[in-house]
Amino acid sequence: MIEKEDAKKVIEVIGNNLIGVSHDSSSFQKLPDSFWGYFARGHDKKGTFGVIVTYSEEGKDVDELMKMYEEWAKQNKPQKEKST
Secondary structure (H helix, E strand, O other): OOOHHHHHHHHHHHHHHHHHHHOOHHHHOOOOOOEEEEEEEEEOOOOEEEEEEEEEOOHHHHHHHHHHHHHHHHHHOOOOOOOO
């Protein structure tokens, strides 16, 4: 399980990344007006993390993206071995 301090550090990095994106209007050029997304990936000496931020004028777009991710995670997450 991730330690509290590690979780705090991950959220801090994500927040700082998103603040930088929000200050640069070129981050949003060439994106449709009704739907956009931002993906960030980072790591430290202990592990890797990623964040996806998405926005849509149609809530179903966000819901469908979440469902797609959940299905991908179910199919790709390694099964834990049961100890005997």
